[in-house]
Each structure stands twice: as structure tokens, then as C-alpha cells.
Amino acid sequence: MADLKLMKGNEALAEAAIRAGVDAYFGYPITPQSEVIEYLMSQQPEKRTGMVVLQAESEVAAINMVYGAASTGKKVMTSSSSPGISLKLEGISYLAGAELPAVIVNVVRGGPGLGTIQPSQADYFQSVKGGGHGDYKLYVLAPASVQEMSDFVADAFDIAFKYRAPVLILSDGLIGQMMEKVVLKDEKPRLSNEEIIKQYGSWAVTGKKDRERNIITSLDLQAEKMEARVHRLLKKYGQMEKEDLRYEEVHCEDAEYLFVAYGSSARIALKAVELAREKGIKAGLLRPITLFPFPKKQLFKLADQVKGMLSVELNAGQMVEDVRLAVEHKVPVEHFGRTGGIIHTPEEVLEALEQKIMNHGSIRHHKTRESGILQN
Amino acid sequence: MEVLDIIKPENQVFCKTKLMTDTSLSYCPGCGHGTAHNLTMEVIDELGIAENTIGVAPVGCSVLAYDFMNIDMTQAAHGRAPALATAISRLWPEKYVFTYQGDGDLAAIGTAETIHACNRGENIVIIFVNNGIYGMTGGQMAPTTLSGMKTSTSPYGRDVEKMGAPIRMTELISNLPGVYYATRQSVHTHKHARKAKKAIQKAFENTRLNKGLSFVEIVSNCNSGWKMTPNDANHWMEENMFPYFPLGDIKVDGKLKSVAQ
Numbered sequence: 333m334a335d336l337k338l339m340k341g342n343e344a345l346a347e348a349a350i351r352a353g354v355d356a357y358f359g360y361p362i363t364p365q366s367e368v369i370e371y372l373m374s375q376q377p378e379k380r381t382g383m384v385v386l387q388a389e390s391e392v393a394a395i396n397m398v399y400g401a402a403s404t405g406k407k408v409m410t411s412s413s414s415p416g417i418s419l420k421l422e423g424i425s426y427l428a429g430a431e432l433p434a435v436i437v438n439v440v441r442g443g444p445g446l447g448t449i450q451p452s453q454a455d456y457f458q459s460v461k462g463g464g465h466g467d468y469k470l471y472v473l474a475p476a477s478v479q480e481m482s483d484f485v486a487d488a489f490d491i492a493f494k495y496r497a498p499v500l501i502l503s504d505g506l507i508g509q510m511m512e513k514v515v516l517k518d519e520k521p522r523l524s525n526e527e528i529i530k531q532y533g534s535w536a537v538t539g540k541k542d543r544e545r546n547i548i549t550s551l552d553l554q555a556e557k558m559e560a561r562v563h564r565l566l567k568k569y570g571q572m573e574k575e576d577l578r579y580e581e582v583h584c585e586d587a588e589y590l591f592v593a594y595g596s597s598a599r600i601a602l603k604a605v606e607l608a609r610e611k612g613i614k615a616g617l618l619r620p621i622t623l624f625p626f627p628k629k630q631l632f633k634l635a636d637q638v639k640g641m642l643s644v645e646l647n648a649g650q651m652v653e654d655v656r657l658a659v660e661h662k663v664p665v666e667h668f669g670r671t672g673g674i675i676h677t678p679e680e681v682l683e684a685l686e687q688k689i690m691n692h693g694s695i696r697h698h699k700t701r702e703s704g705i706l707q708n
Numbered sequence: 709m710e711v712l713d714i715i716k717p718e719n720q721v722f723c724k725t726k727l728m729t730d731t732s733l734s735y736c737p738g739c740g741h742g743t744a745h746n747l748t749m750e751v752i753d754e755l756g757i758a759e760n761t762i763g764v765a766p767v768g769c770s771v772l773a774y775d776f777m778n779i780d781m782t783q784a785a786h787g788r789a790p791a792l793a794t795a796i797s798r799l800w801p802e803k804y805v806f807t808y809q810g811d812g813d814l815a816a817i818g819t820a821e822t823i824h825a826c827n828r829g830e831n832i833v834i835i836f837v838n839n840g841i842y843g844m845t846g847g848q849m850a851p852t853t854l855s856g857m858k859t860s861t862s863p864y865g866r867d868v869e870k871m872g873a874p875i876r877m878t879e880l881i882s883n884l885p886g887v888y889y890a891t892r893q894s895v896h897t898h899k900h901a902r903k904a905k906k907a908i909q910k911a912f913e914n915t916r917l918n919k920g921l922s923f924v925e926i927v928s929n930c931n932s933g934w935k936m937t938p939n940d941a942n943h944w945m946e947e948n949m950f951p952y953f954p955l956g957d958i959k960v961d962g963k964l965k966s967v968a969q
């Protein structure tokens with residue numbers, strides 16, 4: 333029996349966390365995601381499932397609580413929005429280095445600085461290029477609906493525990509705040525302490541009963557050991573690319589022009605595809621669902637078929653760099669995006685395709701090549 | 709008598725702390741960290757709680773505490789140990805959870821985490837080794853550095869007008885209702901070490917009784933950072949550190965003591 337509800341994205345995510353059997357949530361209020369902790373508190377999860385929910389004194393404390401909890405093999409998550417995520421980055425780097433599973437949610441708002449509380453996708457670079465210090469990556473899931481805000485919680489934990497690595501759900505103020513219908517998953521019980529010790533006792537710190545002690549650290553003072561740790565991480569990222577890439581193609585079969593967009597931009601680009609098709613323009617959409625791993629091969633292949641691509645983002649141009657890298661100059665790739673919290677309209681997006689790609693694409697393409705030769 | 713006749717359990721008056729690993733300590737000779745480690749591990753061993761204890765190591769000279777303490781441990785980011793301990797203790801309330809931190813870690817970068825863990829009255833033990841300096845990074849000024857004391861970042865002596873006065877962290881946190889026990893000890897003589905051990909014991913017993921936060925400060929020397937011989941460092945500590953950081957209990961069983969001056 334489907335549990336159909338009308339919910340805000342942030343609330344759907346919070347409810348999904350309880351239902352996914354999450355053991356703990358640590359957070360600090362910030363717009364546009366405070367509903368996550370507010371909803372959790374309203375549900376009294378300590379009574380419902382025994383889940384621990386604590387309002388920390390800062391995002392720094394919250395992520396380090398996550399680190400502590402994760403080191404004991406428990407399912408733990410935190411959420412915040414852009415400025416708060418900046419504060420969490422040291423902790424996220426530690427989670428990656430110490431190889432701990434955890435889920436972090438960023439309901440992105442515009443920046444830099446205190447910026448705006450309006451939706452944005454300006455944290456793309458921070459999310460997929462590392463963000464914090466050191467050689468690490470996050471597995472990044474980008475929900476485009478309230479349904480995905482709900483579904484991706486359990487998916488994120490599956491990946492986090494499969495790889496013993498932190499996973500980021502990269503949402504934004506639009507998806508977090510809007511209401512939509514959502515089918516909630518059934519409640520899964522939390523693991524018992526005995527089950528945790530049985531499943532994760534080989535590494536988690538739970539007290540060294542009946543075994544040698546466990547240590548959780550990201551420190552290796554010996555260069556060779558540190559390099560081995562980095563290689564271990566690289567191996568995980570390689571495996572993620574092979575086994576856990578996610579993307580969606582809409583009208584790509586016969587597309588001559590391609591929009592590339594994730595999250596809320598993908599919703600708008602989807603409408604732009606419809607408008608384009610009504611005008612007789614064969615447009616399609618590739619929506620990366622994971623931003624790392626990124627659908628590089630799919631874009632490379634589509635570049636043999638389409639005449640140009642437009643990366644639609646709520647920022648000044650970030651993912652467009654990865655699309656260009658993937659396409660290897662086979663076709664022109666341009667960016668269209670609004671910033672400051674302004675959300676582009678489907679009409680604007682289609683117009684951008686017409687102006688930046690359809691009318692100027694080939695000329696620009698040649699120019700790029702020429703200047704490349706000149707620079708050499 | 710042969711040597712082997714003498715080395716019998718019944719003749720033994722002293723042995724290596726059981727819960728310390730065989731890894732040789734990375735501390736400078738005469739440093740208080742080693743003794744503080746030993747005492748903590750002795751207490752955990754004697755209380756029979758080694759299998760139910762989780763320690764949190766700091767960033768500082770004792771970052772490698774997990775190499776020496778033979779129990780489950782997580783190494784925290786600089787200053788954040790109380791946040792980790794909060795989560796561990798909340799999720800495993802039946803476990804004994806402690807942090808081991810230096811003064812830079814606890815009283816500078818981690819001030820917020822320290823105060824809020826204390827304020828929430830987390831059921832944990834904080835062992836706070838105050839040596840008035842940043843030992844690990846080569847002897848820079850700490851929030852606890854005494855007035856006039858020379859360090860590499862206060863080469864002309866700490867000027868309290870510009871750099872603030874040394875913080876008495878234990879007094880500060882004892883005003884918070886969540887703190888059940890706050891004490892200041894030292895480990896530089898046998899007598900002091902025995903008292904410090906009793907304090908650590910009391911702290912872990914408080915955890916067992918679910919009493920909230922226990923805070924054990926250990927005033928210690930950093931002979932390398934202070935640029936003194938271990939012996940001189942201990943004398944200097946008695947003459948200069950103890951008057952400003954007086955030893956003794958500050959809060960016991962949730963009640964402030966009027967001593968500590």
C-alpha cells in the first residue's frame with residue numbers, strides 16, 4: 333500500500349531518514365533547510381525509532397558529531413546549506429580520509445558570502461571537485477523532485493556503507509522548499525547494537541569486546557602509508573564510476589541539440605525540451621543524477637549525434653567545464669544560467685539554446701580551435 | 709637467588725600498565741603526557757571497562773594516543789573531540805567515552821565544542837592536559853600561556869594587554885550546570901600522580917553512574933616547548949603554573965567548591 337503524501341522536499345527527506353532506519357542526525361539551523369531538523373524534532377524520533385537528533389552549537393560541531401557517530405558504525409547524517417557546508421568541509425575531508433560512511437545534505441543557496449537564501453546551484457565545484465582539503469571525492473546525488481529527496485536518503489546510505497565513504501545529496505532551495513506529492517517508503521528498523529557489531533565490528537569503534545582494538549584515523553605520518561591510503565580512495569572512486577553512475581536521458585534518441593542539467597535546472601530544461609519540440613527543434617535532455625560519478629562517456633557518445641550542448645545551471649557556469657571535458661571539443665558546449673537566486677524560465681533556456689548554440693555554435697567552435705592553435 | 713626466582717608475580721611491585729601497547733612513546737623524556745596516558749589506562753584497566761570504553765584522541769602532541777592506548781579509539785580533528793564524544797556517548801549510552809586533549813586543542817580552537825559539551829552535561833570524561841603552550845607545532849603561545857611567558861609567537865613575553873590573559877578553563881566550565889566534576893591535578897611527582905589517578909577514577913565512576921560531564925585538568929610540563937630540562941621544567945611549573953592554575957577540586961558532585969585560590 334503506497335503511502336502517498338503532499339510534502340515539502342526538506343520534510344520528505346527528514347521523514348525518509350526516519351524510515352530508512354537512520355541512527356542519528358546532527359544539524360544547525362540555516363535557511364533554506366531548517367525544516368529538516370524542525371520536522372525531525374516534531375516527529376520525536378527518539379520515541380518513534382530511537383533515532384538521536386541533536387541541534388549542535390555549529391555546523392563544525394555537527395559534522396564532527398557525524399564523524400564520531402560514523403566511527404562507531406551507526407547510520408548518521410547531517411544537513412545544511414551553502415555557508416554551513418563550507419564550515420563542514422574540514423570534517424567531510426576527515427570522513428573521506430578515515431573512510432567513514434555518512435550522508436551530508438546541502439540544500440544550496442546563492443553565494444559567495446552570506447549571499448542569498450534563494451535557490452542556487454553555485455556549490456557544484458565545491459561538491460564534485462573535493463571541496464575540503466586533500467585528495468578525495470564525494471559520491472554526489474542530485475535530486476530533482478520531492479520524490480527523489482525522499483528516495484535518495486536510503487540510496488545514499490547504501491552507497492556510503494558499500495564504499496565506507498561520505499555521500500553528498502546536493503539539493504537546492506527550490507527542491508527543498510517546494511511541495512509535491514511523494515510516495516514514502518516503508519519504515520525499515522534501525523540495526524540493533526549487536527547487528528552493528530556483527531556487521532561493522534571489523535573496523536568500527538564500539539569497545540574492543542572479543543576482538544583486537546579498532547582505530548579510526550585519517551593520519552599517516554609515513555609517506556608510503558599515506559600514499560597507500562590515497563590509492564585505496566582512488567580505487568573506490570574508480571569502482572563508483574563503473575558500478576554506481578546514475579543519469580537520465582529524455583528525448584535523446586533523435587536529439588540534434590542537448591540540454592545538460594541536474595536538479596531544479598533539469599526540471600526547467602525538461603520544459604524547454606517540450607517548447608523546442610513544439611517549434612520543431614529536436615532537443616533532448618541529459619540529466620546527471622550523480623554529479624560524481626559524472627556521465628562522461630554518455631556525453632562523449634552523444635557528441636557524435638548532436639550539433640551542440642547547453643549546460644543549464646543556476647550559477648555562473650560550473651558544470652559546463654565538466655561537460656566540455658567529457659565532449660573533448662567534438663561539438664560546441666555553452667553555459668546558460670541565472671545567479672543571485674533568480675530561476676531561469678523555460679523560455680529563457682530555449683532562447684539561450686537558439687542564440688548560443690543554434691545560431692553561433694559552429695562559428696564559435698571554429699574560433700575556439702583557431703585561438704587554440706594561435707596560443708600554441 | 710637466581711633472577712628468575714625474584715621475578716615472580718608475588719614479588720612484583722611495579723609493572724608496565726597493561727592497557728598500554730608496546731609501541732614506544734613519541735613524547736620527549738620527562739613530558740607529562742606519558743604519565744597521564746598511563747594513569748588513564750590504569751584506571752580503565754582496574755575498573756574492568758576496557759572492552760566498553762571508546763577514547764577520542766586530539767590533534768596535538770598526543771595525536772598518536774591511539775598508538776599507545778590499547779583500546780578502541782577515534783582520532784578527532786583539532787579541537788573537536790568533545791563533539792565526537794557527544795555523538796559516541798549518545799549513540800552508545802552504555803559505553804564509557806573519554807576525550808584526551810591539550811590546551812590549544814581544548815581551550816583555543818575547540819572552545820565552543822568544549823563549552824557546549826559541558827553545558828549539555830554529556831556523560832563523558834574530558835582529560836585536559838594543560839602545558840601552557842602548543843607543544844606539537846613547536847612551542848607557540850596557547851590560550852593558557854602565562855603572562856610574560858616567552859614562546860615562539862610571543863618572543864618578548866605574553867602581553868596580556870594585547871594577547872589576553874591566560875584562560876582558566878576548568879573554573880570557566882565549572883559554572884555550567886552540566887558539569888558534575890571538575891578538578892585540577894598534576895602528574896610530576898608520585899604523590900601528585902596518585903591523586904590525579906584518583907581523580908580520573910572518580911571521573912569514570914561518574915560516567916558509570918550517569919552523572920554527566922567530568923573534567924580532569926592535568927597541569928603538565930612541556931620541557932621542549934619551554935626550552936628547559938625536564939627537572940627545571942617541573943620546578944618552573946611548581947613556581948609559576950601552580951599559583952595561577954591552583955591544584956585541587958573545583959566542583960565535586962555537581963557542587964562548586966570555594967577553594968581553588
Ligand SMILES: Cc1ncc(C[n+]2csc(CCOP(=O)(O)OP(=O)(O)O)c2C)c(N)n1
Pocket residue numbers: 767768769770786809810811812813814837839841842843844845850930
Ligand atoms: C585545523 C588545524 N589547525 C592547526 C593545526 C596545527 N596544530 C597541530 S597541534 C596544534 C597545537 C596543539 O597544542 P595543544 O593542544 O596544546 O597540544 P600539545 O601539543 O601542547 O599537547 C596546532 C595548532 C591543525 N592540525 N589543524
Ligand code: SF4
Pocket residue numbers: 734735736738739740741769839843844929930931932933
Ligand atoms: S613537545 Fe612538549 S608536550 Fe610535546 S612531547 Fe615534548 S614535552 Fe611533551
Ligand SMILES: [Mg+2]
Pocket residue numbers: 810811812837838839840841842843850
Ligand atoms: Mg599544550
